[in-house]
Each structure stands twice: as C-alpha cells, then as structure tokens.
Amino acid sequence: MPELPEVETIRRELDPLITGKTFALPLLHIPSTVEYPCPDEFSRALKGRTIKNIARKGKYLLINLDRGILVVHLRMTGNLIYSDSENSRQQRFLRVTLPFTDGTVLFYSDMRRFGRLWYIADEVELNEIVLKRVGPDIYNELDCETFQQLLEKREKSRLKSLLLDQKFAAGMGNIYTDECLYRCGFHPLRRVSSLNPDETRQLYSSVRAVLEEGIKYGGTTFRDYRSASGALGDFQNKLAVYGRKGEKCFKCGNPIQKTIVAGRGTYYCPHCQANNMEETGGQ
DNA sequence: AGCACCACCTGTGGGC
DNA sequence: TGCCCACAGGTGGTGC
Incomplete structure (x- = not known):
C-alpha cells in the first residue's frame, strides 16, 4: 500500500x-x-x-x-x-x-x-x-546531480524498474512511478541509456513534483490506506493514469492503457509516452 | 546487472 | 445468485 x-x-x-x-x-x-x-x-x-x-x-x-x-x-x-x-x-x-x-x-x-x-x-x-538493501531516500537525500550520477550506473535499466528499485533510491512505489512517468512523458519501458541530460533532469523534477503533490494531498487511498488519525488520503482524485485503464488521457484524449512492466500493473498513455520507442525494444 | 517467476497473505470485484 | 479466478499500494529469494 x-x-x-x-x-x-x-x-x-x-x-x-x-x-x-x-x-x-x-x-x-x-x-x-x-x-x-x-x-x-x-x-x-x-x-x-x-x-x-x-x-x-x-x-x-x-x-x-x-x-x-x-x-x-x-x-x-x-x-x-x-x-x-x-x-x-x-x-x-x-x-x-x-x-x-x-x-x-x-x-x-x-x-x-x-x-x-x-x-x-x-x-x-x-x-x-x-536497511541492508535500501538506497538514499529519493525525496530527502538526493539532489539532481547525485541522481544523475546514480543513473550512470544503471544505463540498462528500464525507467519503471529503476524507479521501483529501492536500492537505487528509496520511496517510489507502483502508483507514483506511473504518475511520474506520465508527467515527464517517458514510456515505462524506456531505458536509462536513452535519456539525454535534459531528460534526466525532467525525470528528477517529475519525481519530486509527484511526491510533493502526493504529500500535499495526504497520500492515496485506493482501498486500505489511512493516515495515523484514520483519515483517507486525497491524491486518488488527482491521479492521471493509475487505475484509469480505458479512460481518456487528460492531455490528448486517447484511452489510457494497462500492461505489465517489472511484474506490476502499469498504466500509461501510449500517445503521450510514446517517445523513443525504438529504445524500448531489444534486451 | 537485469529480469522472470514464485512466495508471503487475505479480501474483493469482475466474468461467467 | 453464486463460484472461481485474477489481481491488489511491497519485498525477498532463486535461477537464468
């Protein structure tokens, strides 16, 4: 959760x-x-x-x-x-x-x-x-420059797998990863090696923005989550892709698709996140 | 290194 | 209506 x-x-x-x-x-x-x-x-x-x-x-x-x-x-x-x-x-x-x-x-x-x-x-x-296998906190312990340095060691990873990997950086989960990749317009299967420096900065700021907003709205309650006082979160009402299979993309109107990436249900807009598709293939 | 698959648990929602 | 199966916000282990 x-x-x-x-x-x-x-x-x-x-x-x-x-x-x-x-x-x-x-x-x-x-x-x-x-x-x-x-x-x-x-x-x-x-x-x-x-x-x-x-x-x-x-x-x-x-x-x-x-x-x-x-x-x-x-x-x-x-x-x-x-x-x-x-x-x-x-x-x-x-x-x-x-x-x-x-x-x-x-x-x-x-x-x-x-x-x-x-x-x-x-x-x-x-x-x-x-915390044997836990990397730096992605919100409190990583500036953009360090983030970019860590990316250099993970050239072959796909973006979704990378963000879910708590050893790379700790904190992202399935919902916020999908929301983050939608915001910066990157396909979940895209590889780190295909990002130019400007795009790695975009990825970093999208991570920050989505986490900040999640915190601002008290988290996401899909089903079970409650805060310490028992309150529901509010961010489920702000989600752009997660859980919206078949619904219209807020940017382009095309239907949101669901697939499996890194063993997890993955939501994305095939139109807005179609960049560098040639980089998503291969091993 | 990266990935696919299973395991750990219990409940719920959709399809038939 | 009722049953069965797939799937769910996470992570650890194994084996290729």
Whole structure:
C-alpha cells in the first residue's frame, strides 16, 4: 500500500501526537509481525522506552527512542493508527497493540500480514539489519546531480524498474512511478541509456513534483490506506493514469492503457509516452 | 546487472 | 445468485 507520500503523511501526523510518550508492554496478536528480534525480546526491549522523534527513510518509519529504534514497514496493507482510547474494537485485522503509559495507544493493523516491525539498538544495526538493501531516500537525500550520477550506473535499466528499485533510491512505489512517468512523458519501458541530460533532469523534477503533490494531498487511498488519525488520503482524485485503464488521457484524449512492466500493473498513455520507442525494444 | 517467476497473505470485484 | 479466478499500494529469494 503505502509509498513515500503515505508514510510521510503518517510520520507528520504521528510525530506531534506521540513524541515524549513512553511505551507500556506491547501485545503481539500475530507474533510473526515482529521481524527482529524474537517477539519476547522485542516486547521486553520496547517496554519503558520513550519516543524522541519520528523519522523516515523511503517507506520505512523510524521511531527514535531514548534507547534504540522502533522500525515499521507497512508493505501492502499495513496501517498505524493512533487512538486516545485502548478500545480496539473498531480495528479490523489488528496485529499488534502498542499501548503508552498514559492510556493512549498505537494500533498496527494489516489485512495481508506482509508488514513488519523491528526493534534495533542503534544506527549501525539499523543499516546492517533493516536497511541492508535500501538506497538514499529519493525525496530527502538526493539532489539532481547525485541522481544523475546514480543513473550512470544503471544505463540498462528500464525507467519503471529503476524507479521501483529501492536500492537505487528509496520511496517510489507502483502508483507514483506511473504518475511520474506520465508527467515527464517517458514510456515505462524506456531505458536509462536513452535519456539525454535534459531528460534526466525532467525525470528528477517529475519525481519530486509527484511526491510533493502526493504529500500535499495526504497520500492515496485506493482501498486500505489511512493516515495515523484514520483519515483517507486525497491524491486518488488527482491521479492521471493509475487505475484509469480505458479512460481518456487528460492531455490528448486517447484511452489510457494497462500492461505489465517489472511484474506490476502499469498504466500509461501510449500517445503521450510514446517517445523513443525504438529504445524500448531489444534486451 | 537485469529480469522472470514464485512466495508471503487475505479480501474483493469482475466474468461467467 | 453464486463460484472461481485474477489481481491488489511491497519485498525477498532463486535461477537464468
């Protein structure tokens, strides 16, 4: 589910709500939600820890504590909901309850159970255990020049695969990638090697623009996503291609097409994103 | 390096 | 109406 704008929306809402609070003993309704360390150790370590602030890297939420870091990845259908009551009755698919000592609580719900929690000791463990295969945050840690340098190492990649690759840069997911490529008018199958310097700058600014707008509208709620207060996102009403198969392109009026690229459903306008088609073939 | 495919899970919507 | 299948916002592993 959540891509960078959704996780950032949760981070911004959650930070003022829970900074300074202290965790009581967690309830692991589905213990396998905890990736590291083992469930018992996780609960023991978290109890009594006080929240300093909340950061984010790519789609990972990093809850910095007075000792250690609580890491959350929501994968497809995870939700992190803050409530000032311990009543969990309206929480569907509740996997972990994280109560605070003041009676308020953070609920982790997740229909498909793909999401994971970690408790790790420090920055070193963070990078060795959790963020092993995660590149720089595409929104906060990449200027245009560095972006262009990284592209040089990925000449053979197709644009869609590249943007989805969290090791290249972290944060883009399926929705925002399709929206980004539509904005700059590049075909999802186009290869990095076919871009001239001006086009790589266009790609970079489209990435920034689409993420910024996603954040501005509080993320995209296709089905499951909710912010930390349970609110729906708004960006689903701004999408130009994602989920619009057969509907008219806002620029040219031709029908939006759906295909599979990098194993993911991919929406694009065959007219507006038809550039350099000769570069999309071959290996 | 890059890609195709499977696995992990559960629910929903469309087609028949 | 009801059943079955494809598909869903993500990532990790394997094997070519």
